[in-house]
Amino acid sequence: MSEDPEGDTLAKGRPTLRLQDVAEAAGVSIATASRSLSRTAGVSEEVAERVRGVARDMGYVANVHARSLAGGASRSVGLVVHEIGDPYFTEIASGVLRVGAREGLTVQICHTGRDPQQELEQIRTLIANRVGAIVIAGSGFVDPADQAAAKADLASYRRFGGRVAVIGRHHLSADAVLPDNLTGGRAVARHLLDLGHRRIAVVAGMRSLTTVADRLAGIEEAFAAAGIPFADVPVVEAPFTRLGGKQAAEEILAAHPDVTAILALNDDMAIGVLSVLRDRGIAVPGRMSVTGFDDVAVAVDLAPALTTVRLPMVDMGEQALLMALKEPSARPRRRTAECDLVVRDSTAVPES
Amino acid sequence: MSEDPEGDTLAKGRPTLRLQDVAEAAGVSIATASRSLSRTAGVSEEVAERVRGVARDMGYVANVHARSLAGGASRSVGLVVHEIGDPYFTEIASGVLRVGAREGLTVQICHTGRDPQQELEQIRTLIANRVGAIVIAGSGFVDPADQAAAKADLASYRRFGGRVAVIGRHHLSADAVLPDNLTGGRAVARHLLDLGHRRIAVVAGMRSLTTVADRLAGIEEAFAAAGIPFADVPVVEAPFTRLGGKQAAEEILAAHPDVTAILALNDDMAIGVLSVLRDRGIAVPGRMSVTGFDDVAVAVDLAPALTTVRLPMVDMGEQALLMALKEPSARPRRRTAECDLVVRDSTAVPES
DNA sequence: AGCGCTTTCGTAAGCGCTTTCGGTTACTGT
DNA sequence: ACAGTAACCGAAAGCGCTTACGAAAGCGCT
Incomplete structure (x- = not known):
């Protein structure tokens, strides 16, 4: 010894x-x-x-604890996600971790499990932990009271030098990186319409999520531009997960057996849809076209490779943290992330 | 105001x-x-x-900083992974985060990017951060010197009350949760052999990873049990990623066009293999059977659904943290996680 | 009543660092 | 040679908490 x-x-x-x-x-x-x-x-x-x-x-x-106790500033940042297992959040986390490592920051990741109460608690813990910045990627406040409480906490946090960035929502009056969901939604919908689809069903997450609302708005615009009424289009709400996609697909197949295309509002749901279609022996894209949204890593390796909207999620994670780390500006900064349509093998001209 | x-x-x-x-x-x-x-x-x-x-x-x-500075004990834990984007680590992280949330602990996640130097540095940072426990899920030490350095640091960390748990390797003389890779490897190989495959190729990660070595050993055992020589079986080493799988598949197709089954040592590589086969128009499982290992979340939703070995990764993450949180024992504890073969649609009796 | 004992609470000493403030030295200009 | 300035460094005061340790109060006992 x-x-x-x-x-x-x-x-x-x-x-x-x-x-x-x-x-x-x-x-x-x-x-x-x-x-x-x-x-x-x-x-x-x-x-x-x-x-x-x-x-x-x-x-x-x-010793970081001594450091931040004495100095105030901290060498760690927090990241709030719904569930790290969700590929959307996984990739964002990857980006945040990458920047964190580069800047010598430790990153605390918090699960909310899509529970607003948890989210509020996690944010408070992060603040108490005196993290230097908070990136909120998964925010699911629906109750205005919760949202107001979070906003108040974050405001006082910011007042004392804390930095906040939000990804994908713009409701906490903080710096935000926002995917251009509207354009993305318009692009997929238009793609399907251009192919000639007329009986399209939409598989959506909860409308209370601004992401969902924006994507839907884009879709509606595309329909309007094509002069096709959107009112009749079935929009099925389900959890924003693979399982939710399966449930929605079942529902659509039962209630609207004549649809020729299913437009899912994220890839995870699209994957669920695809698996249901496969189980039912419904050919994709032969008898049914399917689209996703996000372009998660596996999308390209699915069979058929998924037509979707690419969202630079890793980038968004990086940008969000970098933005938060910068000198705070008087009014919230906005940064939009481009959404590009990626046409692959899951969409085709409708049968006959 | x-x-x-x-x-x-x-x-x-x-x-x-x-x-x-x-x-x-x-x-x-x-x-x-x-x-x-x-x-x-x-x-x-x-x-x-x-x-x-x-x-x-x-x-x-x-204020956690004041708390842990004064009290010594800390309400946060560290998790070391190679890359959070890798689904294997994603699911483990999910388990760790879940337990963390339940126990009121914040979790610091560190990327190593598969770089031993980074790994060592991250471990040191975590120790300096006075985390209460460290879970090392991605450990890639190859240089004995690095490994010894890590071991020394961790030993002194433990001597002062720090808890350490390792997932998937048992080289740091710490508590470990170990998947039964041997049995799993034996099971897939046997499955393929039972179906009648004789010209099998293996797609492996670097052999220096104990995971890879153990799975290979199991495979070899299965061959031995079936009385079939293993020496002739091509084993292609490539990065343990989707891209690695693609590279390996190309190589196998070029050098051994007559194989009827490809046994990949993790799902990520198997997904890469599947995508290459799809591009080449090689039917799975018609002309080629493919197996994976891990049973990541998407495995069941691939087309064809992947035959693989289920590893309870979320569970392993939970177990590892719980184990670390328990009273330390004199000698390292071991906990093995069962590996169950899951037969799905990517394997079949070989053609002709 | 007085003694020890236990239970409950307050005082104060740090934990390891940052940072203010004051002291020392080295250098300039005259 | 000396005052004035600038550059550098050290002593010490906290940051917000935990945790000895000691004081006070309540108890049963002789």
Whole structure:
């Protein structure tokens, strides 16, 4: 045991090295050591470099808790998602983690499980944890009271230097990166209409989600532009998940057996739709065209490869965090992410 | 602004309420308040309940940094993964996050990007962050020096109360939850052999990963049991990703056009293989059977639905964290996760 | 009544860091 | 040579909490 100098030091009663240990080793005060390591002005470059060298050699890593308790600012950020297993959030998380790693920030990820109460609680915890920034990717407030409470908390958080960015919704008066859902919705709908489909069904998530509302609005526009009434189009609401897609597909097949295309409002639901169609022996795109939205990683590898709307989710995650990290601006910034139609093999001209 | 009482209080110069504010409001000392909130002995239940009530009403949330700086113990845990976008890690993360939420712990997720240096650094950061437990799901140490360094750090971390659990490898002498890769490998291989396949190719990740090695060993056992030589079986190593699967498939198709089954060592690679076969117009399972490993969420929704080995990844994530949270035991605990063969539509009796 | 004991609560000492403020030194100008 | 300035560094005061430790109060006992 004593042949291991580091283990020995640590065994002296402390789990890790303290700044004081580094300062002593370098022959300076802890104030100087602190300034050297955090690159604050007031130390000659010569001394600072020496201290940093000593710290590096000793394997010193600052205690974040002490750091943020003393300094206020924190080297960690929070990410709120509905469910990390949902590929939409997975990719966003990937982007956020990537930027986090690059900037030397630790990322705390919170599940809300699509429960507004949980969401509020998670946001509060994040604030209490004094994270430097909060990225809210999954926000599902429906009750105005909850939303107001969150808004108030975030406002006071921001007032004290906290940064907030929201992805996909613009209801918390924070910086936001917003996919151009309207254009995307218009594009898929138009694609289907251009192919000649007239009996189209829409598989949607809950309309209370702005994402759903925007995509639907785009679709409606496309119908209007084509001079086709949208009122008769069946829009089935179901959970924004694969299972929800299955349920919706069953429902459509039962109630509207004559539809020739199913337009799902996200890929996860589209995958559910495809699996139901496969089980029923309904050929895609032969007898039924199917479209998704998001272009999750597997979309291209499905059979048939899914026609969908590409959303740069990893990018959006990166952008959101970067935006939050920037100097705060007086009024919320907006950044729109392009939605591009990606035509693959799940759509075709309708049969006869 | 003054009509918002909470905003007003907060605006007094502090981002959030302090324990002292609660103590004053409840008419007790901060020591008593602390004890009441953390449910430490030494306070009458009556007083404690009152303090908790006050705190709840005020919306007080303790500052974790102060908490863990003072108390040592921390209410957060770390999770190390290669890449959150990889579905294997996504599901594990989902399990860890679920337990975290249930236990009121915040979870810090770190990407290693499959880089051992990054991994080491991330582990060190987590230790410096004083997380209460570390779950290492993606460990890719190959250089013994790196591994030893990590082991030393983790050992000293544990000596001071830190908890460590590893998923899928058992090289850091920590608690581990280990999928029964051997049995799983044996099962898929046997399935293919039972169907009558004799010209089988294996699509593997890097052999240096114990996961890969174990699964291969199981496969070899199945061949041995069937009295079929394994030496001639082509084993193509490629990155453990969808793209790797594609590369491997191309290679196999070029070098061994006569194989009737491709056994991929994870689903991601299998998905890549399937997409190559689809592009080439090779029918699955008609002309080629394909198997995966892991049973990621989409496996069942692929076309054809993938025959694979189910690994309870969400469960494994939950188990790992729960295990780490338990009282530490003298010697590392092991928990094996069952691997069940799931036969679906991507395998069949070979043609002719 | 006085003694020890237990229970309940408050006082105060840190946890490891950042940062203000004051002191020291080195340098300029006269 | 000396005042004035700037650059650098150290002492010490917290950040908000936990947790010894000690004080006070209530209890049964002699």
